[in-house]
Amino acid sequence: MSDAIVMQNVWKAYPNGVMALNGIDLSVKQGEFVYIVGPSGAGKSTFIKMIFRELKPTRGKIFVNSKNIANLRERQVPYLRRKIGIVFQDFRLLPKLTVYENVAFALEVIEEHPRQIKKRVMDVLDLVGLKHKLRSFPNQLSGGEQQRVSIARSIVNRPPVLIADEPTGNLDPETSWQIMDVFKRINDQGTTIIMATHNRDIVNKVRHRVLALEGGMIVRDQQEGDYGYED
Amino acid sequence: MAMKIRTMRRHVNESFKSLGRNGWMTFASVSAVTVSLVLVGLFLMVMFNLNKIAGDIESDVEVRVYLDQSISQSEQDALATELKGIKNVQEVRFQSKKEGLNNLLESLGNDKKSFTDLQKENPLPNAFILKTKQPEQTIAVAKKAEQLPNVTDVRYGKGTVERLFSFIRIARNVGIVLILGLLFTSVFLIANTIKLTIVARRSEIEIMKLVGATNAFVRWPYFIEGLVMGVMGSILPIVLVMVVYRLAYYNLGGDLQQMFIKLIPYHTMVTNLSLLLVAIGALIGVWGSLNSVRKFLKV
Numbered sequence: 001m002s003d004a005i006v007m008q009n010v011w012k013a014y015p016n017g018v019m020a021l022n023g024i025d026l027s028v029k030q031g032e033f034v035y036i037v038g039p040s041g042a043g044k045s046t047f048i049k050m051i052f053r054e055l056k057p058t059r060g061k062i063f064v065n066s067k068n069i070a071n072l073r074e075r076q077v078p079y080l081r082r083k084i085g086i087v088f089q090d091f092r093l094l095p096k097l098t099v100y101e102n103v104a105f106a107l108e109v110i111e112e113h114p115r116q117i118k119k120r121v122m123d124v125l126d127l128v129g130l131k132h133k134l135r136s137f138p139n140q141l142s143g144g145e146q147q148r149v150s151i152a153r154s155i156v157n158r159p160p161v162l163i164a165d166e167p168t169g170n171l172d173p174e175t176s177w178q179i180m181d182v183f184k185r186i187n188d189q190g191t192t193i194i195m196a197t198h199n200r201d202i203v204n205k206v207r208h209r210v211l212a213l214e215g216g217m218i219v220r221d222q223q224e225g226d227y228g229y230e231d
Numbered sequence: 232m233a234m235k236i237r238t239m240r241r242h243v244n245e246s247f248k249s250l251g252r253n254g255w256m257t258f259a260s261v262s263a264v265t266v267s268l269v270l271v272g273l274f275l276m277v278m279f280n281l282n283k284i285a286g287d288i289e290s291d292v293e294v295r296v297y298l299d300q301s302i303s304q305s306e307q308d309a310l311a312t313e314l315k316g317i318k319n320v321q322e323v324r325f326q327s328k329k330e331g332l333n334n335l336l337e338s339l340g341n342d343k344k345s346f347t348d349l350q351k352e353n354p355l356p357n358a359f360i361l362k363t364k365q366p367e368q369t370i371a372v373a374k375k376a377e378q379l380p381n382v383t384d385v386r387y388g389k390g391t392v393e394r395l396f397s398f399i400r401i402a403r404n405v406g407i408v409l410i411l412g413l414l415f416t417s418v419f420l421i422a423n424t425i426k427l428t429i430v431a432r433r434s435e436i437e438i439m440k441l442v443g444a445t446n447a448f449v450r451w452p453y454f455i456e457g458l459v460m461g462v463m464g465s466i467l468p469i470v471l472v473m474v475v476y477r478l479a480y481y482n483l484g485g486d487l488q489q490m491f492i493k494l495i496p497y498h499t500m501v502t503n504l505s506l507l508l509v510a511i512g513a514l515i516g517v518w519g520s521l522n523s524v525r526k527f528l529k530v
Binding site: 052074075078079080081082086092094105106108109110111114153154157 | 235237238241434435437438439440441442443444445446448
C-alpha cells in the first residue's frame with residue numbers, strides 16, 4: 001500500500017525561538033488509523049497543522065499523497081486542502097446555516113456541481129447518522145451531533161486523509177464513542193485517519209497505531225499501542 | 232479559468248447581502264466617496280477648461296509681423312532672412328492676406344456669416360508669423376522686428392499666458408493636495424466598512440480556507456462590495472457635473488466666446504468626466520476592499 005503521509009527530518013522553530021518539532025521521521029500508510037498522544041506542549045498541534053499547511057516546516061520534507069508540501073506554493077495550498085479533511089475540537093460550524101447547508105458549504109466553495117452536492121451531502125449525512133436532522137441549525141443539536149456534522153463536512157469531498165485535532169475534547173464519554181464509531185466507518189472505507197487526542201479510554205480500548213510526542217520528538221511509535229503515560 | 236455563472240451569482244448575492252446588513256456603514260462610505268468625487272468633478276471641470284484655454288492661447292503665442300502692402304518680392308525675401316536672423320526666433324512662416332482671412336473666419340466659427348463681406352475686399356495685409364523658442368522671448372523678438380524696414384505693425388500676445396499658467400499651476404497643486412486627502416479618506420472608510428463585514432464573516436472565511444476555497448473565491452464578494460460602493464458613490468457627482476456644466480456652458484459660454492475663449496463642448500466634457508468619475512470611484516472602492524481582505528486570507 002502507498003504512503004499517505006511521509007515526514008523526513010521535519011523541524012519547526014517558531015519566530016520566538018521555541019522549537020516545536022525536532023526532527024520528525026514518519027510514514028503513515030493509506031488507510032491507517034493513527035493516534036497522536038502526548039502532554040500539552042509536546043508538539044501535537046504543530047504536527048497536525050503541518051500536514052494541512054497551516055504551518056510550514058523550518059526544515060525537512062512532508063509528503064501528502066506523494067507530493068512534497070513543504071515547498072508548496074501559496075496558490076497550491078487550496079488544492080492540498082481539498083485532499084485532506086479536518087475536524088476540530090470546537091466543531092467550527094456556521095451558526096446561521098442548517099446542517100445540510102453547513103455540509104454543502106464545503107462543496108460550494110470549491111465550485112462542485114449542484115447535483116453532485118445534493119447527492120454527496122445526503123450520503124455523508126447518512127454515514128454520520130444525521131439524515132433526519134438536515135434542516136436543524138447547529139444550536140438545536142447536541143455537542144456530539146454538531147461534531148458529526150463537522151465530520152460530515154470534512155469528508156464530503158472524499159479526501160483520502162482525515163485529520164482530527166482533539167475531536168472528543170468537548171464531548172462526554174458516551175458521545176465520544178459515537179464519534180469513534182463514525183471514524184471507524186470512515187476508516188473502513190479506506191480513509192487514512194490521524195487523530196490527536198487526550199482520551200486515554202478511547203486509545204486503550206480501540207487499539208490503533210500510537211505515536212507519542214514529547215518535546216517535539218516521536219518518543220514512541222507502537223502498533224496497537226496504548227495511551228501509555230499519566231496526564 | 233473562466234468563472235462559472237453560478238459561482239458569480241453566488242458572489243454577487245453574498246456581497247449585496249452584506250451591503251444590506253451593514254447598511255449604515257455602507258451609506259457612510261458611499262457618502263464619503265460622493266463628497267470626494269463631487270469635489271474632484273468640479274475641480275477637474277475647471278482644470279480641464281483652464282488647460283484647454285491655456286493651450287489655445289499658447290498655440291497663439293506668436294509674433295505677427297504685418298508687411299507694407301507695396302513691398303516687392305525681393306524686399307520681402309530680404310526681410311524674411313533678417314527676421315530669421317533675430318535671436319531666439321525658431322520659425323518664420325509667410326501668411327498671405329488670403330490665408331490670414333481664412334484663419335480669422337475659421338476661428339470665428341458660427342459667427343463667420345456676418346464677416347463674409349470681408350472676402351470681397353480683404354483688408355488684411357500679408358504677414359510673417361514668427362515662433363519663438365520660449366513664450367517669454369516674444370516681447371524681445373517683437374521689439375526687434377518692429378525696427379525692420381517695410382514692417383507696418385507687430386502684434387503679440389502679452390503676458391496673459393504666463394499669468395494664466397502660473398494661476399493654473401497653483402490651482403492645480405492646491406486642488407491635488409485637497410483631493411488626494413479626500414480620496415484617501417474615502418479609501419479608508421471603504422476599507423473600514425469592508426473590514427467590518429469581514430470580521431462578521433471571519434469564521435466563514437476560515438472554514439472556506441480549510442476546506443480548500445481559493446483566495447480568489449474568498450476575495451470576490453468583497454471585491455464586488457467595494458466596487459459597488461465606489462460606483463454608487465460616483466452617481467450623484469456625475470449628475471451634479473452634468474447639471475453644473477450645462478449651466479456654465481450655456482450661460483457663461485456665450486460671454487466667453489466673445490472674448491475668443493472656447494470652453495470644452497458640453498458632451499465631450501460630460502462624457503469624459505463621467506467615465507473618469509466612475510473609474511475613480513471604482514478604483515477607490517476596490518482598493519479599499521482588497522486592502523482590508525488581504526490579511527484575513529492568511530489562514
